[in-house]
């Protein structure tokens with residue numbers, strides 16, 4: 001929705017275009033990208049030197065992947081990536097200014113609440129929990145390609161999880177009277193109940209697993225190539241995608257929703 005040029009004269013009209021359904025459509029589409037990003041990363045083995053802070057031997061003791069992410073974010077900041085409120089850098093400190101003229105992105109987030117950020121948690125989850133669960137052991141020397149694949153996964157996960165800010169804003173606007181008392185007393189439990197849709201969560205988890213089964217199987221002309229094919233060899237275990245959403249993506253999206261709402265009346 002941020003790609004449409006918004007009429008400057010009528011800020012309220014921006015909101016009419018954004019509904020819970022359009023946000024959920026975007027989250028559904030983002031699943032495709034996330035599943036594919038895992039498949040792309042799984043082309044390479046774990047490649048431990050990419051993550052070893054002593055490997056580069058520089059004075060800052062940064063791993064290759066951290067240097068890669070910082071430098072790529074600097075280039076992307078210059079190219080205007082972070083003008084879009086959907087995009088958050090992992091290392092915002094000291095990023096260069098954008099070289100491109102400003103674009104009129106929709107600004108629907110409540111400014112104080114928009115700063116909710118779980119990038120550090122996503123970073124730690126990705127490297128400590130997710131990556132070891134779907135990469136093969138080994139080292140093929142492709143550390144630059146590995147870093148590039150990691151960055152794509154991280155950016156997609158961050159965008160998806162921080163989408164919780166937009167979801168929370170729309171849920172709040174749809175029912176301000178339901179949310180306001182809980183926000184006033186900063187009641188996280190009630191806010192969690194209000195934002196939670198168990199049926200949507202279950203559907204999302206199952207759909208992601210199915211997407212992984214479809215996208216990650218080897219397609220050959222000989223096989224029937226159906227998702228129920230017991231002979232199927234998956235490039236990424238569909239259960240990894242399922243567990244990623246169940247244990248991390250959905251819970252962190254909800255953390256973002258709740259932290260956003262807690263600041264929504266500041």
Ligand SMILES: C=C(O[C@@H]1C=C(C(=O)O)C=C[C@H]1O)C(=O)O
Pocket residue numbers: 024164167195196197198200201204249250251253254
């Ligand atoms: C994102 C939403 O809010 C919550 C989080 C969900 C998710 O991360 O997929 C799904 C349902 C809700 O419990 C939503 O309602 O769509």
